[in-house]
Amino acid sequence: MALREQIDRITKLAEADATGDVVAHRELLEEVHKLQLSIETPFDTTARFRFQPLQNIVVLVALENGILPYVAKRNGETVTSSEIAKATSVDQLLPERLMRMNTWIGYADEVGENTYAANDTTKLVCTxxxxxxxxxxxxxxxxxxxxxxxxxxxxxxxxxxxxxxxxxxxxxxxxxxxxxxxxxxxxxxxxxxxxxxRRPASQKAWFEVYPAAQKLAEMPALKEGGVVLVDVGGGHGHEVAGFKKAFPDIVGKMVLQDLPATLESAKLPKGIETMVHDFFQPQPVKGARIYYLRQVMHDWMDSKCNTILQYLVAAMDKNSRLLIDDYVMPVTGAEFRPIHMDIAMMLYCRAIERTRTQWAALLESVGLEIVEVFTPENGFESVIEAKLAA
Ligand SMILES: C[S@@+](CC[C@H](N)C(=O)[O-])C[C@H]1O[C@@H](n2cnc3c(N)ncnc32)[C@H](O)[C@@H]1O
Incomplete structure (x- = not known):
């Protein structure tokens, strides 16, 4: 695409983005990325890329030394390097050098010589x-x-x-x-x-992306003592807690499962049971309506997922649904987040972000079938609904 056409397309997308159109926002980011690539010479692109790790290091140094947190605390007021130095007990030259880069990458604003102000990114990164x-x-x-x-x-x-x-x-x-x-x-x-x-507050919760209330209402009533939701490998339980808050009157128990070290520090609202459970062992909760796994499957290669899933299949009944909250990697035109997360998973834990075909093959290998895949408009993680195969 010629440069002029790219710019026209960006202008149109920016207008739609300003109205709150989340799809336009997504496309705009990708188009701006492509525009930068078309403008850069190969030397520009490779130099930008080679030096990119320094940005991560500078952010850590500025966070650990209280430099960015001090700018954030001043909440948008202008802050000089000498004020930062006094407040954080560092040499004045250090904030000057670090803030040059932090402002260049958008982690704060440069508003004058050695003078800065927090922006929304400064506030976010300091949480x-x-x-x-x-x-x-x-x-x-x-x-x-x-x-x-x-x-x-x-x-x-x-x-x-x-x-x-x-x-x-x-x-x-x-x-x-x-x-x-x-x-x-x-x-x-x-x-x-x-x-x-890590998910933005504006992001739809999984139980909105997946129409949980409607789906549960369509299922037969739970028996006395039945379990409506098991959050498997649920970390601190933020997702099950969000579900409980959204549906305070829903019938059935809610269970958070994870390893002991994770559950020890989980702080949950009343009414959610915690259960130490290693998902490589048989699933103790039988016949729950929903077994929910958020960013668990993407941590493991197929052979390991197969074991986790087999134990879940053995616990499911015909009314149970397995919900996998993970990326569904598009086959073309993949965007920033799933591309990066896929490589992170490969390097961290020999795992993968899967395409729809890869998900279907994995689920079929243990006797499950996909009912539907629900993908939010902003292209973040999808909720894959699966049930025991007919
Ligand atoms: C990427 S985190 C996702 C946590 C949570 N579901 C979320 O989305 O925030 C993976 C979780 O799996 C848990 N985990 C790892 N191995 C496990 C195992 N063998 N059994 C149960 N949980 C495990 C970790 O403790 C961690 O909480």
């Missing part, structure tokens, strides 16, 4: 969940990158490492991601915070 997210990915991606060549030269690159082969995380850290969480309490606490916070 505990998002700060934890910055740390989580930067601290894990960089050792993986630093060791990836030696991994390839010693054992080759295997997307789904098995039979004693290491995945890139294991090669860099000496243990799997899950073992790392088990021994690194500070990181695990941050990860749980990040998991609970």
């Amino acid at each position: 505990p969940g998002m700060t934890a997210g910055e740390r989580h990915h930067t601290e894990l991606f960089y050792p993986i990158g630093a060791n990836i060549t030696s991994l390839m030269r010693t054992q080759g690159f295997h997307q789904f490492a098995e039979d004693g082969l290491k995945d890139p995380f294991e090669h860099a850290f000496g243990c799997t991601l899950w073992d790392f969480f088990a021994i690194n309490e500070e990181h695990k606490t941050g990860f749980d915070l990040y998991m609970a916070a």
